[in-house]
Amino acid sequence: MSSGVHAAVGERSMLFPAAAVFLLSAVALKVEVAPAAQVVLLALLAGAVGLPHGALDPLVAREAGLWRDRRGLVVFLLAYVALAAAALILWIAAPGPCLLIFLLYSAFHFSGDWRHHPLWLRLPAGCFIVSAPAFWFPEATRHYFSLLAGGTSAGWILEVMKMIAMPSGVGMIAALFHPRVTARLRIEWILLVGAAVVCPPLLFFLLYFCTIHSPRHLVHAACGLPARQVLPTALLFTLLTLALALFAFSQVRTLPGHDAVIQIVFVGLAILTVPHMLLVEYAHVPRARGVP
Template sequence: MLTYPLTGAAYRPANLLIGLSLGLTGWQLMSGGIPLPAQWLIFTGLLFGAGIPHGALDHLVSRQTAQRLGKPFSWVRFIAGYVLMMTAYGLLWALFPSFSLALFLVGSAWHFGETDIERVPASILWTLTRLVAGVLVISFILLAHAEEVTPILARITRYDTLTASIWQTAVSHTHLLLIGTVLLVSGLLGLSIWVNPVAVDWLRLTQLVIILAVGSCLPLLLSFGLYFGGWHALSSFQAIGDYLKPAGPARSTSQRIWLRAVPFTALSLAGLLLFFGWWHLSTRLWDPLPLLFIFLSVITLPHLFALHGMRTQLDR
């Protein structure tokens, strides 16, 4: 039987996130709304505090995976593979934005499911359970903020009518879709545990449910920031720390791992600043959101493969 090797300290980051989400909800209730500059400040803090840093360790993760598999690791091959993958996916975005968005959402759902349901057998049933769980997380965040998501989807898909139609159908059946997906995840989870037993960390999953539920009452920027820059990134940091240095204390290992991510995080920040500087100097005559989203999704794709290789090793 597989178990989650977590200690009490492992729950503290999630407890802090729950406290932050409740504090933000209280702020919103008392003031009637959280100012947009404050939302961006909190979102940016979560994004650059953990969201981007956890993706800036892919080179270390890939090298460790190669070592565990007894394969040579080449920096040239690693960088070339990254650039090739990003270039191909960038071209796909330029030609087929709606299809690329769907591909990105499915990949993200799989990635989130792997993070939220850890250390399980690599069976078809558990794989399906993880994927559907990830779909539930993304669907819940998007549909709970449908009013904010609708114009964003239109902009990044170049106002594609088919995408708009599918999205509006989903919005019209929000409760049915979410209830159905919850029941499907519950059924798959129960069946997976019955067929391939694992000791599920119910406290950890309860923390996730609380963060998602409270986040649904907050603006999209904060809700997504709490999940991605908070829950997902911090969970990944812990897993990466265990993967790269299993013998070290979880807390000190996570701190050292975070410091190793600082150079690439700073590089990402510099790239974003240059992007917005370019947009500002071009008199802001074009919409920056589609290009920014394409950039973020393109750099995310190689990360999904790097972390999947790590999760595959951890699940053994």
Template sequence: MNSWDMVAIGATLLLGVPHGGLDGAVARRIGWPIGIAPWLGFHLVYIALAALVAGLWWLFPLTSLSVFLLISAFHFGASDIADSGSHWLPWAAHGGLVCIAIPCLQPSQVESIFAVLVGAENASILMFGITILFIPWIISFIGYFGYAYYRPQYRKPLITLLIFFGLAATLPPLISFALYFCLWHSQGHIRRLWNSLEQHERNRSISEAAIYTIAAWISVGVIFYYLQGSAATLLIQLTFIGLAALTLPHMLLVDYAHRKIQKKEALL
């Protein structure tokens, strides 16, 4: 990795990961009880799910990375169009940006990153599977233009997708991912959740998110200090395995439970 890749990894950890710091607020908004015991219970469940993902990655790296890419596509696609709708074609087009377009536009660089995460042989197998999906994704991407013409609410997210597609085609994968994750995905998630919170919940959530964020940074630093290996390898492993571990509980809250609450509120 060059210095710009290191900056991209740092930005992902420092600016992107903290958007999950509001998950406690999400849990309370969907009805998780308030109190010491429920608070401890929430964190134990959250940490247990994250630890389960990390353990499964250790045992089944190829399957774990494949599933992580799949659920990330679902999560990113839903988040990108959350302000516009939930139709399947825009969802598929947005969901494939990180998990299909970036690997296929920068295959050699992405395969080397995958090799760090799951080994060279598994990385080759995974890249072969992703390459097969590139043509169907391109078809959905092209179809999205016509779809946005007839549904104007999707024009703004389509323009954003075009911008990030251009960045993915011209920039190294870690940099284009960091730009997308920090500038689009994370800020959009924080803004939507923040607007849904009452004022008293906002005050509590600020300090809570700060504590979670600092705890995550300290954890990464401690693990990085004690593990052996090159700095570049460890940073890639910590970043993406850590993201995978946190994505499962985060998705269960944001894309399942919280979305169900929003649909019920919309019907009232």
């Protein structure tokens, strides 16, 4: 996709500004969302909005030349699942380092939401998104980290994220003055910073993930794909992933229900992001592969 189309999709949508203003207004009015309700929202929105943005990966892979026939599709899916399974095995073996690596590659991946800008300009935004909750809501973030990596690892990972948060926030704000940054993007990033400061971590994550990252990537991925295949493919692979998530939830019996949901959602996102991010980066470098 051309950078012009990418920019149009990325900066003209009013979904995020509207949702951010609504959420910031609710916080200003001291409307509280119970932790249990936040977890329910996490499960519902991650399933309904988050999962479909990666469900088009088989079609994206075909457009990138990774498969052409049914046999190629099977090989691609097996490789995709193998990468996710390897990530899960590593997570079980070393959850602390894996959580830190997940946060770091998520920062890079999230910066791709503004891919039409140079990496040095957009990377601070990606870093800020993953690190800001640790700075502004350390106790809640420590709890979530402990669910994902254990209590011992949670402490040092929290400190690493806190050290990243302030420089990345400063870099993000400094980038607002660059002449290539549009007024719409300035508003978007200012709202992101404001939401990170006042919104609990789960609500901030849902705001960003469900109104910027997932819809934006879904639109980008769908552009140029056969329309008749987009919806069936997205539904099929979303339902398959949800089925796996429900199975995993049924097997996690040592944690309270809400904590189990948080663990499954974020570990699931972590392991699926490995093949997803590799595919996204591969699909965005056609010239390096000799594709016109």
